[in-house]
Amino acid sequence: MERIKRYLRSAAGYQAVCAKWLVLAALVGCVVGPLGGAFGLALNWANATRGAHPWLLYLLPVAGLVIVFLYHRFDPDGGGSTNQIFVSVREHKPLTLRTAPLIFVSTVATHLFGGSSGREGAALLLGGSVSGQLGRALRLENRDCRLMTMCGMAGAFSAIFGTPLAATIFTLEVVDVGSMQYAALLPCLVSALLGVFISGKMGLAPEAFVLQAEAAPTPDNLVRVIILGALLAALSIFFCELLHVTPKLYRKFFPNIYLRVAAGGVLIIALTKLLGTTDYNGAGAAVIEAAIDGEAVPYAFLLKMLFTALTLGAGFKGGEIVPIFFTGATFGCVAAPLLGLPPQLGAALGMVALFCGCTNSPLASICLAIEVFGGQCVSLFALACAVSYMLSSYFSLYREQHFLHSKL
C-alpha cells in the first residue's frame, strides 16, 4: 500500500499528462479530420468525374508535368514519398507544412486523370505534416512534436478509411517493427476516433464490406488459409520489388524528370487503350467490391501491379495501399477456389494479408480485417496475416522501415 501512497503523490502527474494529450489529440483530430474528410471526398469526386469524362485520361501526361513541376519548385528534398513520414517519426523532425497541400493536389490530380494509386500513404503525409507543424506552432518539444505527427497520421488515415483502430495500430507498429510505443496509443486513438467521426459527418462513408461466404476454423481450412497466406507472401515480395525497381528503370531510360513523368502518362494511356478498360485507372473501388462479392478476372492482380508501378514510378502521387487491396482482393478471389475456399473469403483474406506482407504490420492488418469485415472469420484473417508476415522476409513497401527482432 506504500506504493499506492507513492502513486497518489504522482497521480496528478499521470492525470496531467493524460489530460494534456487528450486535449492535443482532440485538437489534432479536429484539424486533420476535416482535412482527411475533404481529401477523401475530393478523391471520390476525382474518380467519379473521370468515370463520367473518360477523355480526362488524355491529360494525364500534362497532369504529370504539373505535379513534377510543383514538387521540383516547392519541395525538391521531400518528394512526396511515404518514406518521409518514417524519417519524421524516427528522427523527431516534423515535416514541412507545404507537404500537405502538395500531396493533396498531386494525389487528386493523379486520380482525376487516370493514374493508378492509393490514398492512405498520402493521408499519412497530409495528417502528419499538419499535426507536426501544429506541435511546433504550440512550441512543444521535439519528442512531443513526434507524437503530434503520429496523431496526425492516425487521424488522417482513420478519417479517410473509416478504421480508427487499424489507423492507430498501424501508426504505432509500422515505423519500427517489433517495438510498440504504447505511450502513443491513447493520443493516436483519440485523434483517429475524432477523425472518423468528423469525416463521417462530412458524408464520407467508411470502408466496410459484408463477407458473403464464411469458413469455420477447422484444421483443413487452417491448412488452406496457410497456403493462401504463403502465396500472398510471395506476391507481396514481388509487389514491393516491382515498386522499387520501376523508378530505377524509369531513371535509366528517361533521365529528365519531366520527360519521365510524361512518358509514364503516355504509357498508362497506351495500356488503357490496349486493354479497352478503365478498371486499372484511379483507385478501382468497384473492382475491389466485385472481388469481395466473388468476381474477378484472373490476371487483374498483375495488371494492377503494373499500372501502379508505372504510375508511381513515373512521379505521380498517392499511396500504395489501395492498389495493394485491389491486387490482393483480385488475386485471392481467383486463388481461393483452387484451394477449396470461397472466392469472397479469398478476396478478403487476400486484401488483408497482402497488406500485411507489404507493410510488415500484422496487428494493424488484423484490426483492419476486423473493422472492414465486422469481425467475421477473425481467426482466419489472423492466420493468413501471420503466414504472410513470416514468409515475406524483410521486403517492405517502405525503404525506411526498421525491424527490431529477427523474423525467424
Added chain:
Amino acid sequence: MERIKRYLRSAAGYQAVCAKWLVLAALVGCVVGPLGGAFGLALNWANATRGAHPWLLYLLPVAGLVIVFLYHRFDPDGGGSTNQIFVSVREHKPLTLRTAPLIFVSTVATHLFGGSSGREGAALLLGGSVSGQLGRALRLENRDCRLMTMCGMAGAFSAIFGTPLAATIFTLEVVDVGSMQYAALLPCLVSALLGVFISGKMGLAPEAFVLQAEAAPTPDNLVRVIILGALLAALSIFFCELLHVTPKLYRKFFPNIYLRVAAGGVLIIALTKLLGTTDYNGAGAAVIEAAIDGEAVPYAFLLKMLFTALTLGAGFKGGEIVPIFFTGATFGCVAAPLLGLPPQLGAALGMVALFCGCTNSPLASICLAIEVFGGQCVSLFALACAVSYMLSSYFSLYREQHFLHSKL
C-alpha cells in the same frame, strides 16, 4: 530484382523454418488443447458440483492443507505462481513437468471447495510447462524451447477461454510490455487455433456474449468512456496492490503455511455465511453473465476482490483473470449508468479495461473484446483500454512483468 534472386536462394530457409514451426506448434496444440479442454471441463464440473452440494465449502480448509502439502512436497521453489511463466519465457528456462498436474489439481480443488480464483493464469502454467518440456524432450535448443513454452501458453489459454487471437497476442505482449516478438506470432496462433478447436470438440463452449446495448462513438460517448476507463485504471491499481499486500499480511499473522491456508479457508467460509450468498465463491460465471445483461449489486466488485485476495493470498491456486472479469463487469455495470452509458456496455467495458489495467496488455485486451463480444463497439473498447493502460501506471498483477518504454 537482385534482392528477389537473393531471397529465392534463402527462401528454402524461410520455408523450412515456417514448416518446422507449423509442425511443432500443431504438436503443441494437439497436446495442450486436450489438456486445456479437460481443465476447463473439470473446472465447470467443480463449480457445478459445489453449486449442487453447498456443504463442500466446509472442506475448504482441508483442501487448502492438501494443496499446501502438495506444493511443499513436490514444488517448494515454484509455488504455482503465474510469475513462474514470466521467468521461464524471459530466461529461456522451461518449467518443470510437475508444474502441470500440481496446478491442475490444486485449481480444481480451489474451485470445488469454494475458493475464489480464476483459471487463465493456471492454464498458462499448465500449457507452458507441458510444451516447454516437450521441446526439451525433442532436444530443441533453449531459444526454441522458449517459443514452445509460448505456444503452450497460447494453446492452453485459447483452449480454456475460446479466444485464440487474444491468447496469442497476450502471450506475445505480456512478458515484456512494448516489445512484440512477431517471430512467435504464427507458432502461437497455430497452437491457439488448434487448442480451441480441440477443446470445442470436447464440449467446452467458448466465452461469448451478445451485447444487449450499444453506443455510437460520438464525442460525448467518447468522453464518458474515457472517464469510465480512468475509474477502471484506479480500480486496477487497487486490485493489483490488494493481491500483493494480502500475502504479506497473511505471512505476518500466520507464519506457518499450513495454519495460514486453513485460516484462509475459515475466513472464506465465515464471509460466505455472513453474506448468505455463494456468488463470490469459485469462478462466478453466473454473476459475470448477469452483469453483462445489466444486473449487478453495487458492492459486488469490492467483495469479489476481497474473496479473491483472501483465497490466493492464503495459498489456494488458480488465476486472477476471471476474478478481474467479475470485478470489472460488476463495477462497470454499476458505474456506467452514472455516466450516462448503458449498464450492459459498462459491464463489458469494465471487464476488458480492468483486465488491461491489471495486465498492461492493451492489444490483447482489445482482441479479447472482439472475440468475446463479436466485434461490437470495438472502438469504445479500445478507448477504455487505452485510458486504463495509461493511467494504471506501472502497477501490474505480475511482479515479473517488465516495461520497455515509458508509459508517458
